[in-house]
Amino acid sequence: MTRDTIALIGPPAAGKSRVGKRVAKLLDLPYVDTDAVVVAGHGPIAQIFAEHGEPHFRALEREAVAEALRRPGVVSLGGGAVLDRDTQADLGAARVVLLTVRPEAIAKRIAGGKRPLITDLESWKRLVASRSELYASLADYTADTSSRPIETIADEIAQWVLASEAQNPDPQNPDPQTEGPA
């Protein structure tokens, strides 16, 4: 585990995958999307849920997350990956960025049926309410994605990573929680 790992966490459709990819490019770091790793090895997430159930998906997800967090780079987690205790512990050694998004911005982002736990806005709200405290407790930095372009959000995060590395390169001494401009 390493502070050279930047992990993006947060609700489904907050932008973890899109923003994470862009942050990696800006910082010239390797990029991993743990959902993409699971899909590449085991097929579509909706199919895994339907055929084997959520616990099986969580086990595959945990494997992908553990592997990704072991290396330097930018890692976009799936929204529920933080429910795993071992993942929570691993994140203690990474630089953790929480992406948030307001419900008003979500409706057009959750179309497509790729997320089996999200059937409509109400299910998204319930899921986020049940996790929001956990997300906040794990975050070193928070950026809201509701109303800004992906590029702007990624720039802000890359700047924070560089500042936080300069200020605190010590892996044993995690940064205090900071927050981006509203």
Ligand SMILES: Nc1ncnc2c1ncn2[C@@H]1O[C@H](COP(=O)(O)OP(=O)(O)O)[C@@H](O)[C@H]1O
């Ligand atoms: N800042 C943003 N503004 C508008 N749409 C966004 C933004 N970030 C992501 N999206 C859109 O929201 C959807 C979900 O993004 P994604 O990166 O897959 O989220 P996550 O990985 O958090 O589930 C995609 O259709 C993406 O284009």
Ligand SMILES: O=C(O)C1=C[C@@H](OP(=O)(O)O)[C@@H](O)[C@H](O)C1
């Ligand atoms: O929040 C969740 O439990 C999930 C979020 C999804 O990833 P995104 O957060 O990238 O949509 C995906 O891992 C799966 O559908 C479960």
Ligand SMILES: [Mg+2]
């Ligand atoms: Mg994603």
